[in-house]
Amino acid sequence: SQTIHQWPATLVQPVGSPLSLECTVEGTSNPNLYWYRQAAGRGLQLLFYSVGIGQISSEVPQNLSASRPQDRQFILSSKKLLLSDSGFYLCAWSVSSGKQETQYFGPGTRLLVL
Amino acid sequence: GNSVTQMEGPVTLSEEAFLTINCTYTATGYPSLFWYVQYPGEGLQLLLKATKADDKGSNKGFEATYRKETTSFHLEKGSVQVSDSAVYFCALKLYSGGGADGLTFGKGTHLIIQP
Numbered sequence: 001s002q003t004i005h006q007w008p009a010t011l012v013q014p015v016g017s018p019l020s021l022e023c024t025v026e027g028t029s030n031p032n033l034y035w036y037r038q039a040a041g042r043g044l045q046l047l048f049y050s051v052g053i054g055q056i057s058s059e060v061p062q063n064l065s066a067s068r069p070q071d072r073q074f075i076l077s078s079k080k081l082l083l084s085d086s087g088f089y090l091c092a093w094s095v096s097s098g099k100q101e102t103q104y105f106g107p108g109t110r111l112l113v114l
Numbered sequence: 115g116n117s118v119t120q121m122e123g124p125v126t127l128s129e130e131a132f133l134t135i136n137c138t139y140t141a142t143g144y145p146s147l148f149w150y151v152q153y154p155g156e157g158l159q160l161l162l163k164a165t166k167a168d169d170k171g172s173n174k175g176f177e178a179t180y181r182k183e184t185t186s187f188h189l190e191k192g193s194v195q196v197s198d199s200a201v202y203f204c205a206l207k208l209y210s211g212g213g214a215d216g217l218t219f220g221k222g223t224h225l226i227i228q229p
Binding site for chain 2: 006036049090100102104107108
């Protein structure tokens, strides 16, 4: 069966510091991978998605970037964090299957920027 | 653009009450529809889905029917339990055929079930 891992689970960082969040998927090959952010009082917002190694699409221009160095690894980064980057970051995976495609989410990383 | 609207709550019910959480959508095409549930401190879990009009998704006693004529996907459960307390997200996905497609989420409905 497939599993998805995210770490760290919780992170407290000062403004201006760098960020690296990692997501890995097990039990599947060539998944689509996604990063979402859930900010306080707001819904989930799609940040990035990837259909393959080195292929990244950005949905919202911002202070963050994503990379996919391996088939089942997806990394979210920032060179300098802002207060507004605080939130709950969720990674998701899916396998392309047309209208039946379903995204499965990881446990999330809670980021607090002070 | 695409959007999902759902009641934000909190919705507070007594145990064994009937639950309805309304969800309506606007989409430029013919989406698939989903309900996800988020328990405190956790990620999202898929609750149920429907991919075409009149489909009914069901899981763990929850049901939702894809109503194209009213662009709705309301979540229902006949008898809620304290363990159903969570945040429920309605979401849609359009299939573009060109690769990955992100989900468009509603803002979530916080459900509180009291014993």
